[in-house]
Amino acid sequence: MCLAIPGQIVSFDPALAHSATVDVVGVRRKVDISLVEPEGVSLGDWVLIHVGFAMSKIREQDAHDQMRMLRSLGETQAAMDEVRGYLDDVSEGKGGSPP
Amino acid sequence: MKYIDEFREPRLIAETSAEIRRLADPARQYRFMEVCGGHTHAIYRFGLKDMLPRNIELVHGPGCPVCVLPMGRIDDGLSIASAHDVVFAAFGDMMRVPGTNGSPLEHKARGLDIRTVYSPADALKLACANPDRHVMFFAIGFETTAPSTALTLKRAKTLGVRNFSVFCNHVTIIPAIRAILDSPDMRIDAFIGPGHVSTVIGCRPYEWIARHEGKPIVVSGFEPLDVLQSTVMLLRQLERGEARVENQYRRVVPWEGNRPALQAMAEVFTLRSYFEWRGMGFISQSALAMRDEYAEWDAEKRFSIPGIRVTDPKAAQCGEVLKGVLKPAQCKLFGNECTPERPIGALMVSSEGACAAYYQYEHRKSLVAISA
Numbered sequence: 472m473c474l475a476i477p478g479q480i481v482s483f484d485p486a487l488a489h490s491a492t493v494d495v496v497g498v499r500r501k502v503d504i505s506l507v508e509p510e511g512v513s514l515g516d517w518v519l520i521h522v523g524f525a526m527s528k529i530r531e532q533d534a535h536d537q538m539r540m541l542r543s544l545g546e547t548q549a550a551m552d553e554v555r556g557y558l559d560d561v562s563e564g565k566g567g568s569p570p
Numbered sequence: 571m572k573y574i575d576e577f578r579e580p581r582l583i584a585e586t587s588a589e590i591r592r593l594a595d596p597a598r599q600y601r602f603m604e605v606c607g608g609h610t611h612a613i614y615r616f617g618l619k620d621m622l623p624r625n626i627e628l629v630h631g632p633g634c635p636v637c638v639l640p641m642g643r644i645d646d647g648l649s650i651a652s653a654h655d656v657v658f659a660a661f662g663d664m665m666r667v668p669g670t671n672g673s674p675l676e677h678k679a680r681g682l683d684i685r686t687v688y689s690p691a692d693a694l695k696l697a698c699a700n701p702d703r704h705v706m707f708f709a710i711g712f713e714t715t716a717p718s719t720a721l722t723l724k725r726a727k728t729l730g731v732r733n734f735s736v737f738c739n740h741v742t743i744i745p746a747i748r749a750i751l752d753s754p755d756m757r758i759d760a761f762i763g764p765g766h767v768s769t770v771i772g773c774r775p776y777e778w779i780a781r782h783e784g785k786p787i788v789v790s791g792f793e794p795l796d797v798l799q800s801t802v803m804l805l806r807q808l809e810r811g812e813a814r815v816e817n818q819y820r821r822v823v824p825w826e827g828n829r830p831a832l833q834a835m836a837e838v839f840t841l842r843s844y845f846e847w848r849g850m851g852f853i854s855q856s857a858l859a860m861r862d863e864y865a866e867w868d869a870e871k872r873f874s875i876p877g878i879r880v881t882d883p884k885a886a887q888c889g890e891v892l893k894g895v896l897k898p899a900q901c902k903l904f905g906n907e908c909t910p911e912r913p914i915g916a917l918m919v920s921s922e923g924a925c926a927a928y929y930q931y932e933h934r935k936s937l938v939a940i941s942a
Contacts, residue, residue, distance in 0.1 A: 473608045473714050473766050473922075475822075503691060505721055506831050519769075519822065522661070522711075523689025524718045527769050527828065533821050536578060540793050544615050552662075556688035558695045 475519040475526065476541070476550045477534035478502070480512060493520065495550070496538065500557040523557050579795055586798040587621050593805035600626045601757050601894050602804060605747060606764035607634030607922030608792055614931040616794045622801065629894030630917075630924030632746045633764055635711045636663050637916045637923040638847045639739055642878035644669040647708045647737045648677055650873045656735075657683045657700070659693040660708040667919055670880055674708075690722040690736075697726075697734035704733045706869045709740055714766040716740040716858060717831035720838040723860070726867055737869040738860055741845065743767050744775050745856035749847075751783050755895050760804040762797065763789035765819050770835075772827025773815050780813040791819040838864055846879070848916035849888030886915035891924055898928035905933055 478493030489505040491512065503524045504512055510528060512518070517534040518525035529537070541550050594600065604610055610630045613619060619628060632638055648669055651658035658674060665675045665686060678684035683703075687693045693707035709719045719736060726734050743764060750756055763776055768789045776787045786807035790800035800818045807814060817823055838861060845857030860868040869875075882888065886903055890896040898904055898917065908914040910926045917925035 473606070473711075475766055503689075503718070503721065505834075506717060506828055509830055521766065522715055522718045523691050524721065526714070526766070526831075527822055527824075529822060536793065539578065544612060544792075553688045556686070556692075558687075558689075558692040 477537040480516045495554045594623045603629040603631045603758045604762040605631040605633045612792045614927040634922040636920035640846045640848045641880040645878040646875045656704040656706045659685045659687045662686045690719045707736045713770045720834040735869040740858040749853045761787040763787045768823045770831045776815045784813045788816045888915040898925040
């Protein structure tokens with residue numbers, strides 16, 4: 472339930488406020504960065520993501536440690552399913568994967 | 571038990587374990603409660619209990635939002651979906667949680683429009699993409715998750731999305747800790763504080779636990795070394811007769827919390843006067859409701875809800891397990907009537923629940939040992 476997934480910010484979309492694309496072990500998705508924006512976020516920064524929102528900025532080493540811990544908790548699959556499951560686009564009839 | 575070589579910094583782990591043994595007074599029994607379900611899972615998975623002396627007992631707290639949600643709330647949510655033909659969107663964790671007439675997944679098989687989403691924002695996207703359907707997000711979670719729901723609601727209001735609502739079941743951790751401390755049979759010496767909840771609320775809200783209840787609390791990370799270091803910090807405080815809030819998880823948790831998250835929650839939510847917790851009963855001011863400004867997006871105000879109450883069977887002793895009076899396996903139902911496949915009590919419902927974690931990692935181990 473309370474997965475915190477480490478990801479690296481790889482791009483910003485100037486047309487989309489409070490949003491950034493993050494890379495989580497090769498999977499790229501847009502996440503909401505409203506909660507970390509006030510402290511300043513730049514390309515290459517590492518963040519902890521929870522339910523599609525970046526919750527806090529972390530150091531790169533801590534991001535790698537967090538990923539390794541998810542692996543040893545047996546939660547990598549759940550984390551990657553979550554990241555892959557984030558909806559990027561809003562188009563008619565799309566979204567909401569079957570449970 | 572795992573071999574400590576599998577963990578990061580095994581030498582430091584061995585040193586920390588040795589320090590715990592040095593600090594723990596053999597004449598004394600210690601009961602430390604880890605509040606967060608994530609810690610419970612990590613403690614069992616990593617076999618951390620085996621690294622502690624026998625006189626340090628870890629008691630598993632109420633911090634699993636799926637576990638503490640009363641069955642009546644699931645029934646209410648599903649009845650809205652069924653009676654008003656709305657899309658029921660929820661996190662995957664909710665999908666197998668039983669309601670009186672089956673889980674959301676079973677209702678899907680019977681034809682209800684049930685969708686798994688990984689973010690509240692995605693439930694809103696679903697509503698935008700399907701303007702002819704109403705999408706209701708079944709929100710659960712502690713303060714870790716509530717800000718995301720708050721920001722999603724703010725966005726729905728800004729965008730004027732009318733076919734979207736939230737059935738709010740967000741709960742707050744401090745009143746649950748207070749309820750445990752107020753219980754007459756409470757036997758906790760100190761707390762391992764939640765990691766991710768504290769990213770949002772910070773460490774200050776725990777100060778009363780130290781100041782007024784005289785119990786040390788250490789906000790902790792989730793790695794084996796984190797939990798062991800937090801145990802050392804608690805033992806040091808107890809040895810010196812101190813009670814303070816300390817932050818072991820400084821690499822992620824700022825002392826003041828996350829201001830934008832707290833602001834968003836304050837803007838959208840207000841405290842309910844009381845809310846029912848599975849296994850703990852009604853706790854005052856322990857859950858969030860949506861403010862009147864968000865009434866249009868509040869499923870409880872928008873739709874009539876039956877207000878179903880389902881009491882747990884009397885034989886289930888979830889409350890005693892939560893307070894550390896009983897260990898999971900000491901409950902009469904554990905492993906017989908109540909299993910992760912067919913949970914009866916709250917703590918068996920999710921993998922982060924104390925009984926489910928104990929069943930998965932300890933009970934099975936003992937069954938293997940018996941049959942071997």
